[in-house]
Amino acid sequence: MQRHWPGFALAEETFDKAVWFGSLAGLERTYRLMIEYGQPTKAAADEMWRRFPVVRVLSPRLEPRFDAPEEAPLPHVYFTEPDLTLSPLCLFDPEAGEWSHDDLIALTTVPWAADWLACYEGWLATGRWHGGGRHARTPEEKAS
Amino acid sequence: MLTVLSAAQAEGQLVDIRNPRCEADRFTDRWPENLVAQATHIEDLKLFRQQLAAVMSDEFSLEDKRNLLALMFGEGPARAVVEDFAARIGESVRQGTRRVGVTGRVLPAAVAAPTIAKPAAAQRRDHTFYGSRWPSK
Numbered sequence: 001m002q003r004h005w006p007g008f009a010l011a012e013e014t015f016d017k018a019v020w021f022g023s024l025a026g027l028e029r030t031y032r033l034m035i036e037y038g039q040p041t042k043a044a045a046d047e048m049w050r051r052f053p054v055v056r057v058l059s060p061r062l063e064p065r066f067d068a069p070e071e072a073p074l075p076h077v078y079f080t081e082p083d084l085t086l087s088p089l090c091l092f093d094p095e096a097g098e099w100s101h102d103d104l105i106a107l108t109t110v111p112w113a114a115d116w117l118a119c120y121e122g123w124l125a126t127g128r129w130h131g132g133g134r135h136a137r138t139p140e141e142k143a144s
Numbered sequence: 145m146l147t148v149l150s151a152a153q154a155e156g157q158l159v160d161i162r163n164p165r166c167e168a169d170r171f172t173d174r175w176p177e178n179l180v181a182q183a184t185h186i187e188d189l190k191l192f193r194q195q196l197a198a199v200m201s202d203e204f205s206l207e208d209k210r211n212l213l214a215l216m217f218g219e220g221p222a223r224a225v226v227e228d229f230a231a232r233i234g235e236s237v238r239q240g241t242r243r244v245g246v247t248g249r250v251l252p253a254a255v256a257a258p259t260i261a262k263p264a265a266a267q268r269r270d271h272t273f274y275g276s277r278w279p280s281k
Contacts, residue, residue, distance in 0.1 A: 007247065024248030027233065028206045076273040090275030098271050111244045112271050115237045118250035119273075122230025125206040126223075130234020133273025 004106040008035075017049075021058075024110070026117040032058045033113060037105060048078070052099055053109040054088045055116075061085040062120075068127040075120060075129045089116050093134065146189045153182055192216065206230075240270055 001008050001020060008022025017038035023030050037053040040046055048054050062085040064073035077087035091112040092098035099108055119131030152159040158176055163169035176182035195216050199209050206226065213222035236242035236252040243251050 005246070005248075025245070026248075027250070028202065028204060028209065030202070030247075073278055076275040079276050079278060090273055091271060093272040093274045096272060108269055108271070110248070111269070114244045114248040114250050115242070115271075116273065117248070118233050118242075119230075119237055121206045122226075122233055125210045125226050126230050128227070128230065130231050130238075131273050132234070132238040133275070135275055135277050138277065 001106045001110075005110050008110070020105075024114050024117055026114075027121040029060060029121070031060065031117055034058055035105065035109060035113075040101065048088065052092075052094065053105050055091065055109060055113045056086050056088055057117075058086075062087070063124060065124070065127065068123065070127060071123060071129040075123050076116065076131070076133050076135075089113060090133075091116055146186065146193065149182060149186050149189070153179065153186055158182060 001010070005022060007024065008020045010018060011021045012019035017036075019037075020035045021032065022035075023032050025031075034056045035053050036049040036056075038047070038050045040050045062074055062077075064084050066073045074084060074087060076090040077084075078090055080087040091109060115131065119129060122131075123129045148161075149159050156179065158179065159172050159182065161171040163171060176185060195212055198204060198212055204212070206229075210222050210226040213225065216222075232252050233242070233250060237250065241253040243253060245251065
């Protein structure tokens with residue numbers, strides 16, 4: 001991570017978990033992010049950060065737009081309440097196998113987060129999400 | 145331009161610009177018509193310079209800059225240029241043609257010359273933004 005992204009530093013490390021804090025430049029602003037990742041266990045319901053690296057924007061805080069024409073109130077996140085602004089970013093399609101535990105976070109998650117931030121700034125300014133993507137199907141959609 | 149105008153204004157004179165190929169040809173023979181018009185133009189230029197500096201700075205969001213551009217050039221052109229910019233960035237992300245600098249800045253391939261943005265590793269790796277839907281939708 002340090003070699004590819006000198007703006008990131010390891011803040012916490014245990015035998016099966018790591019947390020990084022670091023900065024990425026968006027189009028116009030620089031954002032501070034947290035990446036949390038841990039080794040998966042055999043438990044059926046692992047925490048999200050054991051299934052894939054969880055990226056949150058710490059500052060400046062994400063700005064929900066409930067009136068945005070597209071992707072309101074925030075684009076491509078896993079909505080987390082009560083504080084939407086700390087919702088993890090959705091950077092890849094897990095059903096398409098775009099990321100695996102064999103992948104380096106520095107070569108996948110971090111540049112994908114940079115992509116998300118660039119598209120997010122465009123969305124804030126225009127209300128349109130130009131980065132593409134899809135959403136998880138609802139139980140009703142899966143059943144039909 | 146601002147320096148020349150300000151110098152003339154400080155001397156209580158109208159700016160006098162001549163055609164360098166024909167000294168008798170005075171470009172400013174009809175404008176500014178008086179010192180008040182000249183002073184107004186000087187203030188407008190100073191404001192424009194400040195606005196341009198704000199557009200070029202890193203202290204404002206793209207949304208802030210869109211609003212500023214709307215003040216400078218009108219809502220339609222400002223919206224169009226920001227829409228085009230956002231669409232170009234988004235397309236380069238979707239197509240995987242963008243470059244990501246070591247600071248994380250994303251640049252469309254067309255402008256991502258090595259001298260502008262030293263590329264980070266792993267520039268090409270397809271990914272699809274995903275996520276949950278907002279429950280109320």
